[in-house]
Amino acid sequence: MxxxxxxxxxxxxxxxxxxxxxxxxxxxxxxxxxxxxxxxxxxxxxxxxxxxxxxxxxxxxxxxxxxxxxxxxxxxxxxxxxxxxxxxxxxxxxxxxxxxxxxxxxxxxxxxxxxxxxxxxxxxxxxxxxxxxxxxxxxxxxxxxxxxxxxxxxxxxxxxxxxxxxxxxxxxxxxxxxxxxxxxxxxxxxxxxxxxxxxxxxxxxxxxxxxxxxxxxxxxxxxxxxxxxFKNLEYALIRVEGSIEELKIPHAVLSDGKLRVDEIERLGEVIELLSSKGVRIKDVKIREVELEDVFIQLSK
Amino acid sequence: MSLYSSLNKFLAFAYKNWVMSKRNVFTIFEIAFWPVVSFISVGLMSRYLSLTDNQTAFILIGAITFSSVQVCQLDVGYALLFDVWSKCIKHTFITPTSSHHYILGSSLVGSLRSFLVLLLLSLFGYIFFDFNILEVGMTPLLLIFFAIILSAISIGMLVCVCVLLVGLRAEVAAWSIVWLFLLLAGIYYPPSILPPTLQFLSNLLPLTHLLAYFRSFYLGGGAEFEILTTYILLFIHIAFTSVLLHLATRHAIKSGLLLRISE
Incomplete structure (x- = not known):
């Protein structure tokens, strides 16, 4: 019932x-x-x-x-x-x-x-x-x-x-x-x-x-x-060794000393590009969508 | 719905009024201070004016009746006012209770308080003003007391109607409405001295006829029909205020007032 x-x-x-x-x-x-x-x-x-x-x-x-x-x-x-x-x-x-x-x-x-x-x-x-x-x-x-x-x-x-x-x-x-x-x-x-x-x-x-x-x-x-x-609100943060100030990587932006990839499906592409340029990746973190993000998005 | 369940619902409101009154310092004032001071004042005034025993009895009966009605009607009004002051009225209305539960439950405590007032004032009347309430006789006294309680219920119900129509602003009604009856029912004077229009209104009040019946034991005059009129009018008044209470409850639920006075 x-x-x-x-x-x-x-x-x-x-x-x-x-x-x-x-x-x-x-x-x-x-x-x-x-x-x-x-x-x-x-x-x-x-x-x-x-x-x-x-x-x-x-x-x-x-x-x-x-x-x-x-x-x-x-x-x-x-x-x-x-x-x-x-x-x-x-x-x-x-x-x-x-x-x-x-x-x-x-x-x-x-x-x-x-x-x-x-x-x-x-x-x-x-x-x-x-x-x-x-x-x-x-x-x-x-x-x-x-x-x-x-x-x-x-x-x-x-x-x-x-x-x-x-x-x-x-x-x-x-x-x-x-x-x-x-x-x-x-x-x-x-x-x-x-x-x-x-x-x-x-x-x-x-x-x-x-x-x-x-x-x-x-x-x-x-x-x-x-x-x-609201899966599109997910993003990845890539921490690399050395300076990233001069790196110009498509689909990635600089954010708090890290590279931020908003289009998760392009993450592989970005990692490959970084490797090809000889950049050592320390770690990659995927920031999953939280309900709070959805709430903020819906409230706009 | 079982009788046991209904009895518990009715007792819930008696319990609430009982505990709230027990812890409220004003209870003493409502039962002992204000009624006694008012009673002694009018008694002394009758002495000062050298009124006859009958005239004194006339005034003292008015004072006893008015104070007994007032204290009981306050309790009936408190059935909702305690919730309004506590901002929890929606929790009461979400329970499966009806208006008759809270009216009857609160009037149980009101009856007790009213009885104490009646007892206290009768005692003071006997000690200080040679006024013996027992001259009335046991059965008429019971009829009078029961009519006092029913009058208080009908006035208290009007207070509840006001609460459900205008919320907290109605608290003033708890103390004011009864004073209109003081004016119209002839608490300290016979209604015959009122202007004709007010006399007409006075005749529609059960309290007017109750006072006439009560006084007839001291002033003479066959007034048996007065008690019958009292009860007929009480029945009409309570039926009418029940309808008003039902409509006021619907209004409070529809307009959202119930929620506003719970915040």
């Missing part, structure tokens, strides 16, 4: 006397059990899209189905089986981690021993045991993010939406968070739809990606599809 099917989704907001179209006919499909990433520059419509998919924003037009249910007609049923975690999370300020989880657990209809057990599992999974008595307004950003993730799992959802889950975290904490998300995905078998600004995160976690710009999906596919599409 498809976890998410969105067809021609449109959404606009009223800004003073004008309407601003934020989503201009988005279509996408997410398979159950996969981690799907929505990437794109600021203002591209990522949060709007994730809010529509999670039933807290109504689209102007288009069809959206989550686990086969319509987001408008079956919103309440969908809410039983989904959950959300946002970057820069906010919860009830004077409630502790445990109390916040209890409140949300109860709001999902869970109670008694079952809820207690689930809270303990999540406090342990997200390494929040030592913060169980800490009030939300006294937590560090990293702890708040972990609590947000714990809250997003309280009802054992089938689909979890993570809206920029590592925003504002230190690199080491962000990496740990990503590992936790991966572990949760493996252990709980949950479908994850995440938006992110960090291409390393998308590369590490996502099986499939959509690139959004100005409310339109500009590219969709696996990380390797994205890279293949």
């Amino acid at each position: 498809k976890a998410i099917e969105a067809e021609e989704v449109r959404k606009s907001y009223k800004v003073f006397f004008r309407r601003k179209e934020v989503l201009k006919g988005i279509s996408l499909e997410v398979e159950e059990g996969e981690i799907y990433g929505i990437i794109g520059p600021n203002g591209s419509g990522k949060t709007t899209l994730i809010s529509i998919l999670s039933t807290i924003l109504k689209p102007d037009s288009g069809n959206v189905r989550v686990l086969g249910m319509d987001v408008e007609k079956d919103a309440k049923k969908i809410r039983e089986v989904i959950n959300i975690s946002s970057g820069n999370p906010n919860f009830l300020w004077s409630l502790t981690a445990e109390e916040n989880l209890k409140y949300f657990g109860m709001a999902y209809g869970i109670g008694g021993e079952e809820l207690k057990k689930r809270i303990e599992e999540l406090l342990s999974l997200l390494e929040l045991e030592e913060h169980r008595e800490t009030r939300f307004d006294e937590m560090s950003t990293g702890t708040k993010q972990r609590l947000s993730l714990a809250k997003a799992l309280i009802n054992r959802p089938r689909v979890v939406f993570l809206d920029e889950p590592t925003t504002g975290l230190d690199p080491d904490i962000a990496l740990k968070m990503r590992e936790t998300i991966k572990r949760i995905h493996e252990e709980e078998g949950v479908t994850i739809v995440l938006t992110t600004h960090y291409m390393k995160e998308a590369e590490m976690l996502c099986e499939k990606l959509s690139f959004l710009r100005n409310g339109v999906v500009e590219l969709e596919g696996t990380v390797s599809d994205f890279k293949t599409k």
Whole structure:
């Protein structure tokens, strides 16, 4: 079954006397059990899209189905089986981690021993045991993010939406968070739809990606599809012995004391030419395309 | 949906209000300070003006009823306001709960706070102003208390409607709407002294009839039909505000307000 099917989704907001179209006919499909990433520059419509998919924003037009249910007609049923975690999370300020989880657990209809057990599992999974008595307004950003993730799992959802889950975290904490998300995905078998600004995160976690710009999906596919599409961004760097200042080699340019070959298919030609001129090559490095390069290219 | 699951959803909101209130210093003020100060002030004023026992009872009943309604309606409004202040309202709305869960859950804590206010003011009335609330009798008192809670629910629901229509700016409604009722329902004076148009509006308020019923035990006059009118009007008011709440929720989800007040 498809976890998410969105067809021609449109959404606009009223800004003073004008309407601003934020989503201009988005279509996408997410398979159950996969981690799907929505990437794109600021203002591209990522949060709007994730809010529509999670039933807290109504689209102007288009069809959206989550686990086969319509987001408008079956919103309440969908809410039983989904959950959300946002970057820069906010919860009830004077409630502790445990109390916040209890409140949300109860709001999902869970109670008694079952809820207690689930809270303990999540406090342990997200390494929040030592913060169980800490009030939300006294937590560090990293702890708040972990609590947000714990809250997003309280009802054992089938689909979890993570809206920029590592925003504002230190690199080491962000990496740990990503590992936790991966572990949760493996252990709980949950479908994850995440938006992110960090291409390393998308590369590490996502099986499939959509690139959004100005409310339109500009590219969709696996990380390797994205890279293949922009294979022309690959280049090779050749380090040689001696001065290269006077070398004039076709298809190669001087870059930081090295020769840079942008057309990889001509690399052999360039190496042959260098050898024929008696230049000794120290090493050749191929700089593969990274998702970040694709992101920059697509954002232009 | 099982009854157990629904009960937990309803209790979630009672739990939230309970813990938030427990840790909020203003709770003491809302229950003890403001109602008591206001009650003693009007009681002393009645002494200064040398009012008769009946006239004093008239005013004290208004003060008790108003304070009891006010503290409970605040709790119902807090069901959403705590989330708005915490910027986490979208997390509440993404749960499979309905407005009746948060209205009833929060009013459970509101009822408790309202009962404490009623108890405290009745005690002060008895000690300082020879006002005995038990003269009303147990069954009428229960009917009055239940009507106070329902009135508070309908006012609190209006606060929730405002929150879902205009967001944080509606917080002022939590403390203001009830004061309109103070003016119209005749908390400290009989509605008959109001101009005809306002008298008409006053007659549409359950609180007006509830006060008439409550006061009839001290001032005489058959007012049994007043309690019936109170409950009929309460039913109409709650049904009407439920529709408004439903529409306001739809508006908040369609306009994106729910997201804006969560950021």
